[in-house]
Amino acid sequence: MRGRISRSSSWESSTLAREVSTVELPWYIAGIIRAILDGILMGSLFALMAVGLTIVYRVTQVANFAHAEYVTYGAYAAYVFAVTLEFGMIGGAVAALVIPGILAVVNDELVFKPLWRRGSTPLHFLVASIGSGLILRYSLLAFAASVATEFLKIRLPVFPKAIYQIGGIVPVTYVHLLAPAVGVAATVLLHLLFTRTKLGKAMRATASNPTLARITGINIFLIRRVTWFIGGALAGIAGYIYAYYTPANPETGWFFLLWIFAAAIMGGFTFYGTIISGILLGIIGNVTMFIANQTVGLSTSYQPAIALVVLVAVLLWRPEGVIRLQSLSLRTRA
Amino acid sequence: MPVLEARDIVGGYRDSVVIHGVTITLGDGEIVALVGPNGSGKSTLIKTIYGVARLFSGKVIFLGRDVTALPPEQKTREGMSFVPQTDNIFPDLTVMENLEMGAYLLDDPGKFKERLELVFSIFPDLERFRDRLAGSLSGGQRQMLAMARALMSEPKLMFLDEPTAGLAPKIAMELLRVLLKIRDEAKIPMLLVEQHAKRALEMSDRAYVLAGGRVVAEGKGRDILEREDLQELFLGVKHAGA
Amino acid sequence: MAEVAGFVLNVLTFYGIYLILALSFNIEYGFAGLPNFGKVLFYSIGAYLAGSMSAWIAVTVAGFAEGEPGKPVYCAGPAYTAMTEVAKTSVLVDIGVFMLSLVVALIVGAVVGVISSYPTLRLRGDFLAISLLALGEIVRIAAYTEYWPVCGYDGLSGIPTPFAWMGDAGKYAYTALVWVIAGGVYFTVQRMTNSPWGRALKSVRDDELAAEVYGKNIARVKAQAMAVGSALAALAGVLYAFHVGGVFAADFIPLPTFLVIAMVMLGGPANNKGVVLGTGVIVLIDQLLNASVLNALGIPLPQGFLNAVTYLKYVLMGVIIILILMFRPQGLIPEKPLDTPIVRRASELVSTHMPTQQTQAAKENTSDRQDKRS
Numbered sequence A: 001m002r003g004r005i006s007r008s009s010s011w012e013s014s015t016l017a018r019e020v021s022t023v024e025l026p027w028y029i030a031g032i033i034r035a036i037l038d039g040i041l042m043g044s045l046f047a048l049m050a051v052g053l054t055i056v057y058r059v060t061q062v063a064n065f066a067h068a069e070y071v072t073y074g075a076y077a078a079y080v081f082a083v084t085l086e087f088g089m090i091g092g093a094v095a096a097l098v099i100p101g102i103l104a105v106v107n108d109e110l111v112f113k114p115l116w117r118r119g120s121t122p123l124h125f126l127v128a129s130i131g132s133g134l135i136l137r138y139s140l141l142a143f144a145a146s147v148a149t150e151f152l153k154i155r156l157p158v159f160p161k162a163i164y165q166i167g168g169i170v171p172v173t174y175v176h177l178l179a180p181a182v183g184v185a186a187t188v189l190l191h192l193l194f195t196r197t198k199l200g201k202a203m204r205a206t207a208s209n210p211t212l213a214r215i216t217g218i219n220i221f222l223i224r225r226v227t228w229f230i231g232g233a234l235a236g237i238a239g240y241i242y243a244y245y246t247p248a249n250p251e252t253g254w255f256f257l258l259w260i261f262a263a264a265i266m267g268g269f270t271f272y273g274t275i276i277s278g279i280l281l282g283i284i285g286n287v288t289m290f291i292a293n294q295t296v297g298l299s300t301s302y303q304p305a306i307a308l309v310v311l312v313a314v315l316l317w318r319p320e321g322v323i324r325l326q327s328l329s330l331r332t333r334a
Numbered sequence B: 001m002p003v004l005e006a007r008d009i010v011g012g013y014r015d016s017v018v019i020h021g022v023t024i025t026l027g028d029g030e031i032v033a034l035v036g037p038n039g040s041g042k043s044t045l046i047k048t049i050y051g052v053a054r055l056f057s058g059k060v061i062f063l064g065r066d067v068t069a070l071p072p073e074q075k076t077r078e079g080m081s082f083v084p085q086t087d088n089i090f091p092d093l094t095v096m097e098n099l100e101m102g103a104y105l106l107d108d109p110g111k112f113k114e115r116l117e118l119v120f121s122i123f124p125d126l127e128r129f130r131d132r133l134a135g136s137l138s139g140g141q142r143q144m145l146a147m148a149r150a151l152m153s154e155p156k157l158m159f160l161d162e163p164t165a166g167l168a169p170k171i172a173m174e175l176l177r178v179l180l181k182i183r184d185e186a187k188i189p190m191l192l193v194e195q196h197a198k199r200a201l202e203m204s205d206r207a208y209v210l211a212g213g214r215v216v217a218e219g220k221g222r223d224i225l226e227r228e229d230l231q232e233l234f235l236g237v238k239h240a241g242a
Numbered sequence C: 001m002a003e004v005a006g007f008v009l010n011v012l013t014f015y016g017i018y019l020i021l022a023l024s025f026n027i028e029y030g031f032a033g034l035p036n037f038g039k040v041l042f043y044s045i046g047a048y049l050a051g052s053m054s055a056w057i058a059v060t061v062a063g064f065a066e067g068e069p070g071k072p073v074y075c076a077g078p079a080y081t082a083m084t085e086v087a088k089t090s091v092l093v094d095i096g097v098f099m100l101s102l103v104v105a106l107i108v109g110a111v112v113g114v115i116s117s118y119p120t121l122r123l124r125g126d127f128l129a130i131s132l133l134a135l136g137e138i139v140r141i142a143a144y145t146e147y148w149p150v151c152g153y154d155g156l157s158g159i160p161t162p163f164a165w166m167g168d169a170g171k172y173a174y175t176a177l178v179w180v181i182a183g184g185v186y187f188t189v190q191r192m193t194n195s196p197w198g199r200a201l202k203s204v205r206d207d208e209l210a211a212e213v214y215g216k217n218i219a220r221v222k223a224q225a226m227a228v229g230s231a232l233a234a235l236a237g238v239l240y241a242f243h244v245g246g247v248f249a250a251d252f253i254p255l256p257t258f259l260v261i262a263m264v265m266l267g268g269p270a271n272n273k274g275v276v277l278g279t280g281v282i283v284l285i286d287q288l289l290n291a292s293v294l295n296a297l298g299i300p301l302p303q304g305f306l307n308a309v310t311y312l313k314y315v316l317m318g319v320i321i322i323l324i325l326m327f328r329p330q331g332l333i334p335e336k337p338l339d340t341p342i343v344r345r346a347s348e349l350v351s352t353h354m355p356t357q358q359t360q361a362a363k364e365n366t367s368d369r370q371d372k373r374s
């Protein structure tokens, strides 16, 4: 357990840092370094989650409230495969990609595609996604509450060890490296997909002008499925990494939902904009919280409000987004 | 045997019927003009035939095959091609990527190169702007790109919905000349909707006049042009003198 | 039997409260096309006002002053006893705080509604919904964290309810009171939405541009819709606080909003009768599918099911929402088309006259020509 940081206790432990740090680093420097490290970790996860939301929104116009549930299901899929079925951590990772991916595709086939066919508005998609979210979240809770109580809180068996202590007190764990690494890998792969492959370009074409995409011969139903799969899979792998970091429960994803939306909205629903906004939100969230907590004693339970304030401020001030990188695709908001 | 035969087409949107039973045919290498006042249903007719708007009843026979029920992407696979009146490019893709999407169904990379050269030879401007985002092109350049995109798929039939809309008269004439050239070289039949009705009737082999969702006249372009009773129906309203 | 009566009473009270809430959402969403997915924010404002004002008055009347540092005095542990004592004995305080809360909540609700109409000018559809939902969450997080106004995460309980002095009969009286108010709200909303104002809302919803062309001040119409909707939501919040006898910030997560959306979608947006029906169905499901209720009603069910039943309830709500959108987006009782002379005349013109006129002209043209030929 040494070196393991649970999110809820990371601020309390800064008091601990204060005592030890007389020998090593000043406590506030250590605290800020730690906030930045944790911020990069969480930010990478937000980016992974939010980029899926962005591409799904671009291609299908669904502002998907159920997206956060794919995060939860990723964590649970990993748990079932790694722990219950003993496929190991790699098996868990594969499950965390594939199962939420399929779940997202099924979600679209059963709910959003039929609604799209009957000409529903984006607002109706949003309401339907709230419905989908309720179904996914609460069926998992119902299952955990009645059949498998060990599901109420899950932990992956291998704990991330501290591999280095900055200044002797700020632990860096595998997860602090894993999350950004996966984030970078996903970004590179998506970039290659969108710029080098016919499929990826067809996805951008569909996002840009769906009717013309059909007229050009693109099978937009296949594109939909691929898009939802990628969105679900990215959310799922983020859920897996999160569960590796700290215990997860059936509501884990739900608590990320507004962070995810804040990142996508801040990024103007552009590909790179969303990724950068996700990472920034993670860092800003942790660092501002640390500073506000240490200086004016602002309670840490305000941390989610940072995402919300960013979200509302961006929507009201610049609804088209703040960090919009136009160099690649997924550019204009429909 | 006609290349395209659309019989008794009743079409429109959701629950509104706009086209009330229209029959049109296109023969080999023909340029057929579709003219009529604004709102007469020219665009809707093409969209209905292509499967973008709703087909209530009727039949579409393409190269002897019944393609009535095929969705747009399948119709393109069969060899049709369509330049819509509005939103006819992918603004978030580069010019080159737009053309690649036009050739989405061509699997042979050699074929793609061939088409690309053809298209660039017709629209040399596009080659210069190949890496620009299509959304940043001028109106005229967009129209060229839209045409080029539609040509990429090696079509056997083209629907062109006001390809010259918004273009300066000189460029518009240029574009129409290009169409004639394509027809002469590739023998592709075209259904052409034109703002400049007079011009369209002059250059076409045959024409249909649409009003209120029905064909009110058909025949040789020149004949229709001479019919006095039709003058005000479309020519008076539009660029009669252009 | 007592359990059944208690259950029925509870369902009826919540029905009345949620009816007001759903009607208010219907004004905004159904009529004006403003998806106020921050409904719970305005609901919670009513509850916070009612809770904090009545608690403060009660402790003042009781002469209770041993507050704890950094908290409102009524958040101290012993305040609970002091307040319930006052509630049991002082009719004047009980009824007075209730009336005062109603008035203040209506005013504050309307003002906050007008302020919150700012996003409706900048955004529409899904993003408007998301921004209002986020606003609601910000307020909930603050109320849950701070001791002001309703004792943060401890929550506030033991506030004087209007009929506390009556003992057990008070419950019946309160349900009746809720329904008198809900009935009044229903008839008021019916009249408002059937008035020219209601038509103004619909015209903004259906086509902002056209409404503007016809001289409607869009910003004002939207602000009015949000003001009325929010005042009513705050009123519902007051009734909720006095029904429960306390306020817990943790209750005001987005779930109640989702229930209200389900009620209006199920019943029929822009149809108040439909909303009465939809609210009834959803409230019944919400209240019935509850382990303690099912136990109290003596319905024998396996323990595993009872453990999961509240969760399954929300699964069911999700299913209902999706099924309505797919199969009956107009709701059980659809909106009636406007039926005034001018609208009838206009729709006649559009649907029949115009096309035939055109096609007839065309026909005449061709037949003329053929005549000449022959």
Ligand SMILES: Nc1ncnc2c1ncn2[C@@H]1O[C@H](COP(=O)(O)OP(=O)(O)OP(=O)(O)O)[C@@H](O)[C@H]1O
Pocket (backbone or CB within 6 Å): B013, B016, B018, B036, B037, B038, B039, B040, B041, B042, B043, B044, B045, B085
């Ligand atoms: N997407 C749509 N949904 C419903 N009705 C439509 C739609 N598009 C067009 N219409 C209606 O169909 C009728 C015919 O329109 P259409 O665009 O086919 O005319 P057009 O002959 O192409 O006119 P123009 O010369 O202006 O391009 C019009 O009355 C129009 O209002």
Ligand SMILES: [Mg+2]
Pocket (backbone or CB within 6 Å): B042, B043, B044, B085, B161
């Ligand atoms: Mg047209």
